[in-house]
Amino acid sequence: MDEALDTTLTVNGAQVTRRIPARMNLVDFLRDELGLTGSHVGCEHGVCGACTVRVDGDIVRGCLMLAVQANGCEVETIEGLSDSGELAALQKAFHERNALQCGFCTPGMLLAARDLLKHNPKPDREQIRAHISGNYCRCTGYQAIVDAIEDVIHGQG
Amino acid sequence: MKAASFAYAKPRALAEALELIARPGAKVLAGGQSLIPSLNMRLSSPELLVDITGLDELKGIRFEKDTVRIGALTTHADIERSDVVKRHLPLLAEAVPHIAHPAIRNRGTIGGSLALADPAAEYPACVLALDATIVATGPKGERKIRATEFFKSLFETDLKPGELLTAVEFKAQKKDERSAFVELARRHGDYAIVGLAAFASNGTKRLAYFGVADRAILAQNAAKAKDLESAKAALAKDLQPPADLYHSSETKLHLARVLLERAWTKL
Numbered sequence: 001m002d003e004a005l006d007t008t009l010t011v012n013g014a015q016v017t018r019r020i021p022a023r024m025n026l027v028d029f030l031r032d033e034l035g036l037t038g039s040h041v042g043c044e045h046g047v048c049g050a051c052t053v054r055v056d057g058d059i060v061r062g063c064l065m066l067a068v069q070a071n072g073c074e075v076e077t078i079e080g081l082s083d084s085g086e087l088a089a090l091q092k093a094f095h096e097r098n099a100l101q102c103g104f105c106t107p108g109m110l111l112a113a114r115d116l117l118k119h120n121p122k123p124d125r126e127q128i129r130a131h132i133s134g135n136y137c138r139c140t141g142y143q144a145i146v147d148a149i150e151d152v153i154h155g156q157g
Numbered sequence: 158m159k160a161a162s163f164a165y166a167k168p169r170a171l172a173e174a175l176e177l178i179a180r181p182g183a184k185v186l187a188g189g190q191s192l193i194p195s196l197n198m199r200l201s202s203p204e205l206l207v208d209i210t211g212l213d214e215l216k217g218i219r220f221e222k223d224t225v226r227i228g229a230l231t232t233h234a235d236i237e238r239s240d241v242v243k244r245h246l247p248l249l250a251e252a253v254p255h256i257a258h259p260a261i262r263n264r265g266t267i268g269g270s271l272a273l274a275d276p277a278a279e280y281p282a283c284v285l286a287l288d289a290t291i292v293a294t295g296p297k298g299e300r301k302i303r304a305t306e307f308f309k310s311l312f313e314t315d316l317k318p319g320e321l322l323t324a325v326e327f328k329a330q331k332k333d334e335r336s337a338f339v340e341l342a343r344r345h346g347d348y349a350i351v352g353l354a355a356f357a358s359n360g361t362k363r364l365a366y367f368g369v370a371d372r373a374i375l376a377q378n379a380a381k382a383k384d385l386e387s388a389k390a391a392l393a394k395d396l397q398p399p400a401d402l403y404h405s406s407e408t409k410l411h412l413a414r415v416l417l418e419r420a421w422t423k424l
Contacts, residue, residue, distance in 0.1 A: 002164060002165070003162050003163065003164050003165070005165060021162065022162070022163055022164065022165035022206065023159070023160040023161065023162050023163060023196070025159075025160075025193070025197070028159075044158040044159075044194075044197045045158075045194035045197055045198060046190060046193070046194050046257075046261060049258070049260065052260055058234070058263040059259060059260040059263060060260050060263055060264050061190075061260050061261060061264075063193070063197065064189055064190050064193045064194065064261070064264065065189065065193070065264065066165070066186075066189070066193070066206075066208075068165055069189075069208060069210070112259070112260065115259060115260075116259075129345070130254070130345050131258075131259055133258055133344065133345040133346045134257065134258025134259065134260055134261065134346055135258075
């Protein structure tokens with residue numbers, strides 16, 4: 001029952017072992033300890049979605065999970081999913097549709113969009129909006145983002 | 158916006174968990190989707206977090222005879238995808254998509270939500286409407302609590318110190334029974350301004366409102382009314398909603414009537 005624990009997890013396919021303070025959030029660990037700064041820290045209480053990462057295949061809020069809770073888990077971030085090509089079609093469509101401006105929300109937005117397409121390959125606009133409702137964008141608004149996701153669904157992305 | 162420091166333990170067995178949560182300054186961590194924000198904002202600063210997510214015996218949905226038993230650690234996403242829930246607890250299936258967002262539903266748990274007893278949360282109203290039974294486990298064993306006896310006040314339940322909410326038991330909905338779940342929120346996934354979980358069986362209605370009081374409550378007078386108009390009028394006796402930042406008490410009562418209209422024909 002310590003305030004720091006030896007923790008072993010897989011991050012983007014590579015095994016990592018660190019002694020982690022119990023109070024450290026997963027997203028802070030990824031950014032500050034591993035230098036994976038693609039996952040962003042926005043609100044730190046689960047509202048904005050900028051810190052979205054994947055844990056054991058499911059998207060989660062990186063600010064609402066302790067890093068020590070990821071012990072034994074498989075964590076994937078925007079860096080890993082970008083490198084693997086899994087997000088390539090979405091990234092291209094976001095670019096073409098101007099679905100980002102400052103880019104702060106984009107990593108989380110891409111992970112949420114990819115998660116939707118994994119569970120439902122043919123969502124309508126309402127379903128897209130519902131699925132990304134937990135990801136805030138303060139620049140472009142949502143129209144272009146929904147358009148970009150639709151492009152991928154229709155094979156134009 | 159960073160949590161104060163605390164010790165962390167992840168028990169592998171229920172008995173071990175019960176021993177740990179009895180310690181002074183201990184707090185239970187289930188899905189953490191409400192607790193971790195409150196830690197981040199330092200609204201809560203426990204000395205010890207007991208992470209119960211390793212207790213596999215508290216996970217999963219079982220259907221036996223006419224009862225659906227949902228383990229406390231079953232996530233909203235598990236409930237959302239469950240065929241048993243779709244078939245036997247349509248009210249719950251209808252309610253889950255209103256809970257926050259997919260990334261949060263992947264970790265948040267039914268037991269955590271019930272034990273927290275947020276007055277604007279969906280599950281407390283569902284368990285009231287369905288007259289479900291909460292199962293709590295303490296050092297002396299299991300105790301069953303009717304949902305109507307469980308919620309005491311704002312974030313207050315009948316759980317005693319040292320007890321862990323371990324499961325919820327629902328009676329499976331029968332063919333001639335009806336239910337409806339409706340909610341108004343400013344944005345999808347936000348906390349409800351007003352919500353209603355409604356259930357009808359043999360001409361008896363149970364109308365559980367949330368977001369209108371210090372806890373989810375049954376609108377008893379409206380439920381006894383013979384027609385929609387008198388039910389809407391009777392709601393004034395059942396609900397005296399406190400105003401929030403954006404809505405006056407009158408607005409909330411009006412919206413509660415709107416929801417009753419939307420649910421009424423489905424019952």
